[in-house]
Amino acid sequence: MTSTPSDAPDNKPLDFIRAIIEEDLQSGRYERVVTRFPPEPNGFLHIGHAKSICLNFGIAREYHSVCHLRFDDTNPSKESVEYVEAITEDVRWLGFDWGEHLYYASDYFDRLYDFAVQLIRMGKAYVCHLSADQIREQRGTLTEPGRESPYRDRPVEENLRLFEQMKNGELADGTCVLRARIDMASPNILMRDPVLYRILRTTHHRTADRWCIYPMYDFTHCLSDMIEGITHSLCTLEFENNRPLYDWVLDTLDTPCHPRQIEFARLNINYTVMSKRKLLRLVNENRVDGWDDPRMLTISGLRRRGYTPASIRRFCDLIGVGRRESWIDMGVLENAVREDLNESAPRVMGVLRPLKVVITNYPEGQTEQFEALNHPQKPEMGTRTVPFSREIFIEADDFMEDPPKKFHRLGPGREVRLRYAYLVTCDKVIKNDRGEVTELHCTHDPASRGGSAPDGRKVKGTIHWVSARHAVEAEVRLYDRLFTVDHPDMDREKDFKEFLNPDSLVVLSGCKLEPSLATARPEDRFQFERQGYFCPDTRDARPGRPVFNRIVTLRDTWKKISGQT
RNA sequence: UGGGGCGUCGUCAAGCGGUAAGACACAAGACUUUGACUCUUGCAUUCGCAGGUUCGAAUCCUGCCGCCCCAGCCA
Numbered sequence: 001m002t003s004t005p006s007d008a009p010d011n012k013p014l015d016f017i018r019a020i021i022e023e024d025l026q027s028g029r030y031e032r033v034v035t036r037f038p039p040e041p042n043g044f045l046h047i048g049h050a051k052s053i054c055l056n057f058g059i060a061r062e063y064h065s066v067c068h069l070r071f072d073d074t075n076p077s078k079e080s081v082e083y084v085e086a087i088t089e090d091v092r093w094l095g096f097d098w099g100e101h102l103y104y105a106s107d108y109f110d111r112l113y114d115f116a117v118q119l120i121r122m123g124k125a126y127v128c129h130l131s132a133d134q135i136r137e138q139r140g141t142l143t144e145p146g147r148e149s150p151y152r153d154r155p156v157e158e159n160l161r162l163f164e165q166m167k168n169g170e171l172a173d174g175t176c177v178l179r180a181r182i183d184m185a186s187p188n189i190l191m192r193d194p195v196l197y198r199i200l201r202t203t204h205h206r207t208a209d210r211w212c213i214y215p216m217y218d219f220t221h222c223l224s225d226m227i228e229g230i231t232h233s234l235c236t237l238e239f240e241n242n243r244p245l246y247d248w249v250l251d252t253l254d255t256p257c258h259p260r261q262i263e264f265a266r267l268n269i270n271y272t273v274m275s276k277r278k279l280l281r282l283v284n285e286n287r288v289d290g291w292d293d294p295r296m297l298t299i300s301g302l303r304r305r306g307y308t309p310a311s312i313r314r315f316c317d318l319i320g321v322g323r324r325e326s327w328i329d330m331g332v333l334e335n336a337v338r339e340d341l342n343e344s345a346p347r348v349m350g351v352l353r354p355l356k357v358v359i360t361n362y363p364e365g366q367t368e369q370f371e372a373l374n375h376p377q378k379p380e381m382g383t384r385t386v387p388f389s390r391e392i393f394i395e396a397d398d399f400m401e402d403p404p405k406k407f408h409r410l411g412p413g414r415e416v417r418l419r420y421a422y423l424v425t426c427d428k429v430i431k432n433d434r435g436e437v438t439e440l441h442c443t444h445d446p447a448s449r450g451g452s453a454p455d456g457r458k459v460k461g462t463i464h465w466v467s468a469r470h471a472v473e474a475e476v477r478l479y480d481r482l483f484t485v486d487h488p489d490m491d492r493e494k495d496f497k498e499f500l501n502p503d504s505l506v507v508l509s510g511c512k513l514e515p516s517l518a519t520a521r522p523e524d525r526f527q528f529e530r531q532g533y534f535c536p537d538t539r540d541a542r543p544g545r546p547v548f549n550r551i552v553t554l555r556d557t558w559k560k561i562s563g564q565t
Numbered sequence: 566u567g568g569g570g571c572g573u574c575g576u577c578a579a580g581c582g583g584u585a586a587g588a589c590a591c592a593a594g595a596c597u598u599u600g601a602c603u604c605u606u607g608c609a610u611u612c613g614c615a616g617g618u619u620c621g622a623a624u625c626c627u628g629c630c631g632c633c634c635c636a637g638c639c640a
Contacts, residue, residue: 013579013586040640075639132638139636143567146636177638187568189636198638217640241569241635263570270576318588320578322571325633329576332589342602349599377602408600417598451598462598529599558600 015321017262018059021232024260030231035060036068037091038105038221040075041083041205043276044291045090045299047312047333048267054316055264056234057096068101068228074220076204084205086291090299095309105215105224106206112215113167115223115253116178116196120159124252125196126152127162129176138184139192145185146192152181166199169212173199180219182248190245194218222246225259233259236266237323267319268327270486272297273496278489287500288482292539294549295482295504297333305479306525306535306551311340330481334552341525341533341551346374346381349419349464350513350528350548352476354393356468359424361443362390367467370420370450384516388421391468393512395530398463399440401429406561408461410440417462419529423448464529471512474546477537478506513546520546530554 014022024030035056039045045053060067069091073079091098119125128151130138140146154162163178165171178197186192196219201212222245225233233246240263250258268274273282279296282288291298294305302312315336319328349372368388375381394410403411410416415425421444428441447454451462482504489496513528520526525535532553541547 015578038640042640072640078639135638136636141567141636145567174638179638189568192636195638200638214638216638221640237570238634239640242640243569265571318577320588322578324571324577326577329589332577335589338601347599347601373598376597376599406600419598421598459598461600464599527599527601530601531599554599554601556600561600 016323017055017232017234017264017321018062020260020262021059021063024231030260032231033059033063033065034068034229034231035065035234036070036225036228036230038070038072038224039087040072040078041080041087042075042078043083043280044086046274046276046279047269047297047299047302047315048274049090050094050299050312051267051316051319051321052234052236053091053094053096054313055321057091057098058316059232066099066101067096068103068230069098070103070105070224070228072217072221072224073104073106073204073206074214074217075200076202076214077200079205081205086300090303093303093309094299094312101228103224103228104206105220106204108220108224108227109207109211109215111227112220112223116163116215116219117160118253119180119196120163120178121156122252123156124181125178126154126159126181127166127176128152128179128193132174135177135195139189140184142189146189148184149179149193152193163197166197166213167211169201171199173201173212175199178213180245180248182245188241188244190218190241191248194245218242218245219249222249222259222261223253223255226250226255226257229257230259231257233261235261235263237263237325238266239263263323264321265323265325268325269297269330269333270327271330271481271483271488273483273489275489278496281497285497287497294477294537295479304538304549306533306549307337308340308344308525311337314340327486337533337552338555341527345525345527345533347372347376347527347529348384348514348517349386349466350474350476350511350517350526350531350534351393351395351464351466351471352478352508352511352528352531353396354466354510354512355396355399355437355440357392357394357424357440357442357465359390359392359422359444360427360441361446364390366390367469368421372420386420386514386516387467387470388418389467389469392418392465393468393471394418394440394463394465396437398461399426399437401437404562409463410442410461415459417448417451417459418444418465419462420451421449421465422446422451423453423459464531466512466514468512470515472515472518472546474511474513474517474548476508476511476534476548476550478508478550480504480506511548513548517546520548525551527554 037056057067128149138147177195179193182191184192197213200214243261292300292304369385371383372386398409424442424444430439432438483499484501485499488499520536522538533551534548537547537549
């Protein structure tokens with residue numbers, strides 16, 4: 001086999017992992033590159049996993065190689081097929097393909113058992129009857145060495161017999177464990193005779209009740225990597241302490257290859273929580289609408305929210321990979337979708353908080369069709385037709401009774417352009433008994449048909465509108481960050497749920513959308529001009545009852561100028 | 566106070582002895598029938614701190630300081 005050159009763009013500096021891989025290929029340490037993404041099926045994938053997925057599958061792609069999808073399913077008490085299915089779907093949706101290489105650590109249970117027996121035969125593992133508490137107690141502390149187990153020097157034959165009894169279900173849960181025989185005085189606590197197997201009578205989602213002993217992570221992971229011929233085993237920083245053990249197992253056992261573990265910093269994003277444990281709590285305690293709540297940074301949540309796979313890949317590309325703990329600003333993620341959707345999303349008009357406007361000098365009963373660009377910068381995306389009539393809706397925010405000088409929109413006596421339609425001037429403000437503006441009377445300039453005046457007068461403001469008679473009524477859901485503080489799970493006293501943002505979801509009903517939106521399909525994404533990007537909610541939208549999710553807002557310079565929040 | 570890591574702009578992040586890339590954010594301006602997009606310009610005399618080596622250091626050496634990880638029969 002010959003080494004395969006990377007396809008990575010050479011205009012960009014290599015991250016430290018790709019640099020190591022290049023070295024390994026050049027030095028001949030490895031002849032090819034095989035990676036793997038090894039999720040435990042005990043929860044849904046989130047944006048942090050996407051970083052790992054893009055890294056592992058991305059490297060495989062660059063080296064014309066493969067990335068295995070392997071479920072690390074060694075703890076049946078927390079795992080289930082539902083998670084396996086969700087994870088599979090998410091990885092595929094992100095745009096990656098593992099070909100034939102779908103594996104389960106549980107597929108290796110027989111071989112793992114044999115490796116354990118081998119270790120026992122070598123005098124490198126023993127069955128320990130100490131209780132969990134006793135093991136902990138004898139493990140020592142960060143500064144004191146541990147004490148050796150009284151069972152440490154059991155004869156090989158006895159260990160073999162006992163381990164077989166464990167496997168055969170002759171011993172109750174917790175009776176004993178299989179431990180590696182390494183060094184109770186090691187400064188690395190993980191090397192102080194770590195547990196390799198425990199007895200666990202729980203039905204496994206794949207092997208059912210065939211096993212009542214299950215291998216631990218440190219024993220399983222390195223051997224699974226080895227069995228699959230993985231060359232570079234990429235994981236997060238907290239596994240750095242496990243690397244000596246990873247290497248010990250593979251060095252001690254007679255194995256044909258030895259994958260290289262490389263650790264990188266996990267992804268942190270502010271104003272959210274990332275751990276599966278915390279996400280699970282939000283789900284279980286009904287603080288969100290399930291794992292795919294559009295406010296959650298799970299892959300399924302982002303999908304339902306309307307994020308594109310390309311935007312998530314782009315995000316992972318932007319943040320890079322390194323070894324320092326870092327916090328990425330939520331804005332970077334938002335920027336990645338905007339970048340993608342700005343290119344691809346057709347533009348439409350939708351009024352979220354409608355204010356009725358009557359064009360008093362426009363003939364009653366008349367309708368005109370205006371041609372609107374689907375994408376002003378991309379004529380190839382075509383045009384559509386938008387109906388106009390005497391009564392329309394505009395955005396309530398686009399009118400101010402007493403506007404400041406810099407406000408370019410509508411106000412009493414002010415003229416504004418209705419996008420693609422006419423220039424209109426506000427003549428009259430109608431209010432209810434509470435003093436709230438309920439309706440506007442305007443006059444249009446018939447000569448400004450299409451939006452520009454023949455006399456060339458400049459109108460600074462252009463606002464969007466929807467014909468009242470033709471409007472599609474819809475529910476629109478506006479999302480904001482789930483938490484009010486940048487590091488919700490780093491407060492010593494308060495639980496992270498105390499920082500949930502009560503305004504993270506705002507449901508608007510009675511929104512008025514242009515008629516073309518009546519036929520929106522689940523995969524469609526639109527830019528509601530001047531508002532943001534939106535998509536139909538895949539769970540709640542029904543024919544005749546449209547529901548749209550706001551994916552992300554547009555950048556809003558006016559908000560900054562006016563000092564709104 | 567054991568061991569393993571990490572410290573370059575507000576946030577990410579290049580740099581690997583030759584005199585601080587880029588991105589986001591921010592600021593100013595241009596353009597604009599989306600206050601969007603796009604474009605232009607500005608934004609670290611300085612690389613956790615202190616010494617040292619060198620003609621020359623973010624890069625090498627020494628010593629401090631700060632932060633993260635490890636004492637699950639979780640992964």
